Amino acid sequence: MTNDLIVVGAGPAGCAAALMAASLGQHVTVIEPGRVGGKLHEIGALENVPGAWETGPALAQSVAADLARIQKAGRCDLIQERAVSVAGHDDRAEVALTDGQVLAASAVVVATGVAPLTTGTCDWITAPADLELPPLWRARPEELQGRTYVLGADRPLGTWLRSHPDASRRLHVVYPPADHYKTDEVRHDDRVRLNRVDHVTVTRERYGQGYEVVVEGPEWSRTYAVDTLLGNLGSRPAALEGLVQKAGGYCPSEEQHPRVLTAGDVRSARFQRIVTAQGSGAEAALSRYYTAQAPASANASMAVRKEALRMSRDLVAMIDVEGMR
Incomplete structure (x- = not known):
């Protein structure tokens, strides 16, 4: 298993998750059947995105450049295929693709966004x-x-x-x-x-x-x-098979397997805006990173405590020996 993280979807949330994970030294695989940037390409005017962005396509082009940068650095792979299901296991998470491939990683962030209502x-x-x-x-x-x-x-x-x-x-x-x-x-x-x-x-x-x-x-x-x-009917969460869906079809991270996280508007309606979607993607990658580090930190702390106890016992033994002399 060479992937630290699989990100499904390369919209604002998915790209933010990939960039955050790569910045932490992790290797990421991004699965996106369409254009990097997703629905950003459909937004004609922006007013609430920091950075003086005026149109969605301009922001999408910049996001695509960010993804290309971490690909070039060897920290990211982009697979242009559609994901159909996700599953969490004790030691890994898996994503199945339409071409029959099953990819595995330490964790998966699902950022598939929404599909239009009809x-x-x-x-x-x-x-x-x-x-x-x-x-x-x-x-x-x-x-x-x-x-x-x-x-x-x-x-x-x-x-x-x-x-x-x-x-x-x-x-x-x-x-x-x-x-x-x-x-x-x-x-x-x-x-x-x-x-x-x-x-x-x-x-x-x-x-x-x-x-x-x-x-x-x-x-x-x-x-x-x-x-x-x-x-102009709105949308519904584009949930993958295997995700736990709640009210409105949304898939909160806290309802999923510990190795499966969600980000963007598939997670909640409150993350439909570009900035909140990006924040949720970055937060998903970061929280998984800290969770993965926790066992190592706990083991390190235990080792320190054991060494301290050993030194304490040695010191007591030395005192006893000195006392016997």
Whole structure:
């Protein structure tokens, strides 16, 4: 077993874990099927990340350079493959990949992030089974035609508005009560019309390319003809098989095997932000490092105590001998 640590996922949390472990002299293997930086590539504008970063792709490029640096130093390997499961054992942790490989290390940090929700997985939406909405974050202002509706008020709404300050198209955002707290950052933007609803029904128009959207409240219902329909539904933890999942599908580290740690937004919703995700990744690697050092420290302390006891006994014996003379 040549790996001290395996990190699954090369987003903000995973890269922070890899960098922290490498800085402690550990050898790390990072498993990432996509681009290093993960969803950073999808963020058009940054406002709350220290370091004067203005866009996600710029930060992703820097993070990728950091990972390349520790690869060049021989402290990290990058495997471009998808992980399917994780398991902890008394003497190791293992990660199984889609190609059949099983990698082992002293510990594993799982930082697989989240996967997007779909209309089929949201109980407040009824829509055709084959409906795949283009995501809001990918939409360009010039592509929005006619009456534009957005399903869901997840965080990318504010990011999109900041990324396109000159966009004039009004966005009609319909969202469930659970998303209400997320609307605070966009509530005063004149380009957004917020509609809190209990249920939405979407059907394709029989003729043309648009949609019919029926929105319902506690005691009311309205029907709209919509030209452009976008998804902004939020996400769910992308948990690997073998992880213990709790409320909302999240996988807290304290619920896992001692050799399996989680980081970023697969661990908790509070680590969805870039900075908190990075912190959780670094903390996971650091805590495992200290845990691994604890037995050695305990053994060293025991050896010192044994030596002190031996010296004490020798001293007592010498005193007894002197007393007999």
